Amino acid sequence: MSDPATIDEVCAVAMAEAFRGDGEILCNPIGTTPIIGGRLARATFEPDMVMTDAVSVLAANILPVGDDEAPRLVEAWMPYRDVFDIVWSGRRHVVMGASQIDAHGNQNLAAIGDWRQPRAQLLGLRGAPGNLVNHATSYWVPNHSTRSFVPTVDVVSGPGYDRVAGLSRFIRDNHAIRRVVSNLGVFDFANDEQRMQLVSVHPGVTVDEVVDATGFELVVPDEVAESRQPTDEELRLIREVIDPHGLRKAEFR
Amino acid sequence: MTEDEVVAELESGMTIGIGGWGSRRKPMSLVRAIARSDLIDLTIVAYGGPDIGLLCATGKARKVVYGFVSLDSIPLEPHFRVARQTAAVDFAEFDEGAFYLGLLAAAHRVPFYPTRAGLGSDMLTMNPDLRTVASPYPDADGHHEELVAIPAFDIDVSLVHMNRADAGGNGQFLGPDLYFDDLFAKAAKRTFMSCEKVVPTGQLLDEGTFHTLKIPRLFVDGVVEAPRGAHFTECPPDYGRDEAFQREYAATAKDPEAWAAFRECYVDAPGHEAYLAAVDAREGSSS
Numbered sequence: 144m145s146d147p148a149t150i151d152e153v154c155a156v157a158m159a160e161a162f163r164g165d166g167e168i169l170c171n172p173i174g175t176t177p178i179i180g181g182r183l184a185r186a187t188f189e190p191d192m193v194m195t196d197a198v199s200v201l202a203a204n205i206l207p208v209g210d211d212e213a214p215r216l217v218e219a220w221m222p223y224r225d226v227f228d229i230v231w232s233g234r235r236h237v238v239m240g241a242s243q244i245d246a247h248g249n250q251n252l253a254a255i256g257d258w259r260q261p262r263a264q265l266l267g268l269r270g271a272p273g274n275l276v277n278h279a280t281s282y283w284v285p286n287h288s289t290r291s292f293v294p295t296v297d298v299v300s301g302p303g304y305d306r307v308a309g310l311s312r313f314i315r316d317n318h319a320i321r322r323v324v325s326n327l328g329v330f331d332f333a334n335d336e337q338r339m340q341l342v343s344v345h346p347g348v349t350v351d352e353v354v355d356a357t358g359f360e361l362v363v364p365d366e367v368a369e370s371r372q373p374t375d376e377e378l379r380l381i382r383e384v385i386d387p388h389g390l391r392k393a394e395f396r
Numbered sequence: 397m398t399e400d401e402v403v404a405e406l407e408s409g410m411t412i413g414i415g416g417w418g419s420r421r422k423p424m425s426l427v428r429a430i431a432r433s434d435l436i437d438l439t440i441v442a443y444g445g446p447d448i449g450l451l452c453a454t455g456k457a458r459k460v461v462y463g464f465v466s467l468d469s470i471p472l473e474p475h476f477r478v479a480r481q482t483a484a485v486d487f488a489e490f491d492e493g494a495f496y497l498g499l500l501a502a503a504h505r506v507p508f509y510p511t512r513a514g515l516g517s518d519m520l521t522m523n524p525d526l527r528t529v530a531s532p533y534p535d536a537d538g539h540h541e542e543l544v545a546i547p548a549f550d551i552d553v554s555l556v557h558m559n560r561a562d563a564g565g566n567g568q569f570l571g572p573d574l575y576f577d578d579l580f581a582k583a584a585k586r587t588f589m590s591c592e593k594v595v596p597t598g599q600l601l602d603e604g605t606f607h608t609l610k611i612p613r614l615f616v617d618g619v620v621e622a623p624r625g626a627h628f629t630e631c632p633p634d635y636g637r638d639e640a641f642q643r644e645y646a647a648t649a650k651d652p653e654a655w656a657a658f659r660e661c662y663v664d665a666p667g668h669e670a671y672l673a674a675v676d677a678r679e680g681s682s683s
Contacts, residue, residue, distance in 0.1 A: 198572060198573075199572035199573045200572070222572070222573040222574060222575070223417060223573060223575060223576075224496065224574075224575075224576065227492070227493040227496055230493055231493070231511075253489075253518070254480075258518065258521075258522055259483065260480070260481065260482070260483035261480060261481060262481070263481070264472065264476070264477045264480040264481055265472070266464065266466070266471055266472055267462075267464050267465070267472075267489055268489055268490070268491055268492075268517065268518070268519055268522075269463075269464055269491075269492055270491060270492040270493060271491070271517065272491040272494070272513045272514045272515075272516075272517035272519045273491045273492070273493040273494065273511070273512070273513030273514075275516065275517070276512040276513065276515055276516060277512065277513075298518045298522075299516070299517050299518045300517060300518070301517065302515075302516030302517050306516040306517070307515075307516045310515050310516055310542075311512075311515075311535075311539070311541045311542065312535070312537060312539070313512070313535070313541060314512060314515060314516070
């Protein structure tokens with residue numbers, strides 16, 4: 144038996160589950176926990192996904208996170224320009240962070256305050272506007288609080304369900320926020336109103352804690368599951384193959 | 397050419413495109429030459445890194461047009477952060493892919509390229525001059541889909557840095573990614589190219605296949621030989637990023653005295669050789 148899973152490992156598995164059923168697409172997680180999740184999904188239940196080495200190639204082998212020296216089994220050249228072609232082809236599932244996210248899944252990665260002269264300049268719109276209207280997106284929010292789960296985001300980088308409701312059929316057909324994973328639980332938008340709902344709480348977290356840490360009215364089903372535990376094989380892959388140096392711990396300090 | 401001869405070709409108020417990506421293969425010797433010139437009111441168009449940070453911090457940029465501004469290992473360019481938070485510069489921020497289309501439209505001399513990127517997001521709010529256009533072709537439901545028209549970036553002069561070039565301006569990249577340097581060259585009225593080493597045309601295939609010769613001299617108006625010209629950004633396979641130097645640069649954004657000292661020592665160094673001498677003389681420098 145392995146040592147019991149810690150919260151970072153539960154989150155990595157919850158992130159991996161975002162990719163279940165994706166098949167042969169570009170799995171493009173951004174951030175340590177999402178990358179571990181993506182690589183874990185490909186190493187187990189989604190072997191057909193392709194992934195970049197976070198530089199410029201698609202690597203067919205499972206790379207240790209944060210290791211620039213690890214040998215790559217190169218299967219294609221993937222300079223940045225070609226990533227945009229894949230975005231526009233729709234064959235991609237990205238995981239981005241969100242400094243703020245609201246009940247409809249609107250994401251802010253750009254700025255806090257007035258965008259004309261922000262109180263805090265953040266990363267910017269980055270690729271979020273194009274991602275959301277072309278292919279599946281999930282979010283990773285390691286610091287779940289009323290400051291990150293907010294009634295209204297200051298700037299919309301990635302549009303949520305309310306923002307795309309009036310847009311073209313193409314966009315409505317291609318826009319999908321599969322799941323949001325935070326350090327407290329897992330969320331999706333799979334209800335008639337397409338509002339954020341609680342799917343599961345991580346071990347040791349109560350529903351009330353999640354509700355209290357959320358700055359909008361969360362849809363809470365009568366029965367809320369506990370996020371699933373990693374299997375022994377998943378723990379081995381995370382600890383020995385994908386993140387042998389424990390970089391995943393840094394987001395939980 | 398020299399860096400200063402390139403700068404002599406520029407004028408205040410111009411729109412300058414800069415190749416590279418984040419803190420990767422930026423034509424830094426040319427950027428510093430602009431920073432210590434008397435040019436003002438420039439509009440800078442780039443997948444931004446320390447080029448935008450430096451030209452904001454030295455007051456050269458009136459406006460910046462970008463897909464992002466990052467130092468890669470430091471996710472947000474700290475001098476750019478200051479410029480945005482103090483509203484020191486005008487700005488036009490684009491989705492990263494939409495930015496590509498602005499370059500492509502300019503390179504192809506069409507007024508715009510259509511995209512869905514920006515619909516539903518605040519990219520349109522933040523760029524009130526952006527317009528949408530209805531597809532002239534109906535979709536399967538008979539609707540004419542509304543798309544964002546990304547205007548061609550009107551670039552006067554582009555600056556790019558290559559690993560190798562010949563004297564005529566045929567450029568060669570030997571690293572893993574050309575980024576958008578060929579499009580910057582094609583999008584601009586004139587392009588100046590710095591490179592690690594000028595080689596005879598007959599030696600261009602010594603270090604890379606012809607697939608690495610992506611910028612023909614058709615699109616290049618002058619070549620500057622600048623060894624370590626991309627420092628402190630990376631320029632593989634010739635050298636990696638100088639992370640220690642980048643950290644030092646980044647830290648000056650929060651400390652006016654440190655910035656003044658950095659600027660005097662490095663930015664205002666009279667020429668690329670003097671800059672490299674100052675870099676190599678740093679305490680703890682390993683190079």
